[in-house]
Amino acid sequence: MQINFEHIQSAHCENGVTSNLLRHEGFSKITEPLAFGIGSGLFFIYIPFIKVNNGPAISYRTMPGLIFKRTCKSLGIDVIRKKFSSPDEAQTFLDDCLKSGQPVGCQVGVYFLTYFPKEYRFHFNAHNIVVFGKEDDNYLISDPVMETPTTLSTYELQRVRFAKGMLAPKGQLYYPKIKTEVTDEQIRYAITKGIQRNVRDMLHIPGGIAGISGIKYTARKITKWRDKLGVKGAGIYLAQLVRMQEEIGTGGGGFRFIYAAFLQQSYQFHPKEELLKISEQFTKSGDLWRSSAVQAAGIFKGRITSQQDFNDMSNFLMEVAEIEKNAFKALSKINWR
């Protein structure tokens, strides 16, 4: 069985799943940047004391699952979400959905994802795909970061749906149900809501490791990495920072460019000049993140290794923090009426 499902490639998996599933429901106004912005996707956090792949635990985006949940909720769309303890039950539920013509989003682990290049397969459990059909033993998969739809065998799909470790998916699947037509008024509300929540997440989370203060925290940490970890160890840490920021799935510049695109697209719903001005600020911030990645590459290639080079790296982040702080403050001051 195969559901007529349109696969559109996106930068980030969860945005793509959200916007592709909504389009399947007949609601095509939510582009990838709108899904990201309404879901308040932009974030920064450095979680101390835990390590991911023997490097620092850093994220440039919000918790997995939240973008889909928030976007649907603010648009007044119902979300059906299920977790399973038994793999058999998970498979039966999925098959039933497909039989009834419902494509579903699934959270999966990347490590056993056979259609990914080997170098990209780490134990990362918060990847999202859409399953939209089954032919013999093969499930039809729309993975938003892939150019074209692909397939996974029953065994392969079960294995990635029940990957273990941090953020284990537990067979989780989800899909939206639209009850009443979503009006432009509702989209306008969702955009303001998404922006206000993002202002809160970036400016007002206490603790000093999240949002703008998290960026500054990381900047201060970086100046100490050379002494603490040695040039080589610090290089490995910086490489992790760069991968989280620039690797496939981010749209470049640690999601900042997607956010800038979101503000631009929001202007079509809220014709406020400020949105376009602030969008430029995020472009600037994304560009600076990329310059910091070039600086980091100089360090992990072993081309520049003095303490001053680490201080320069740190200064990039301090500058980014300042720009983003002002941008979010400006967003918080917009009068939406």
Add this chain to the structure above:
Amino acid sequence: MEKKDIPQDPSGLDDFTTDICYATDESGKYTTVQSRGWEVKATALDVTWQDIDNRLIKAIDDVKSGKASPILFYMEKKIMDIGIVASYTGYWKWQVKRHLKPNCFNKLSDNKLQKYAKLFEVNINELKNPIFNAD
């Protein structure tokens, strides 16, 4: 970033997919561009894999010299850490830590070893006597 500045460097994604990047066009409007890759992040990925290889080489040394049980070798080979091994096998982390010691590992029953063998996709004999290869 402007559309014309999107890097198109060779990367591990070649033959698999392209990366979607967001960038502005001539009029300053955001659009998406497909990118092959960027040398900066390709190097970051290389550095990460060099580190993984080094850890594996060290694990092989430790297992050969009797400092660690073969579990360490397979764990590094599958780029796992103790937490991941624990959650797949159902053992507690402290149990996995004990099983990393050769003394303790040698006393494990086949039943207990089977959980590791399954995770690492080998049989019990291969688990006890690993063939050390780095790939």
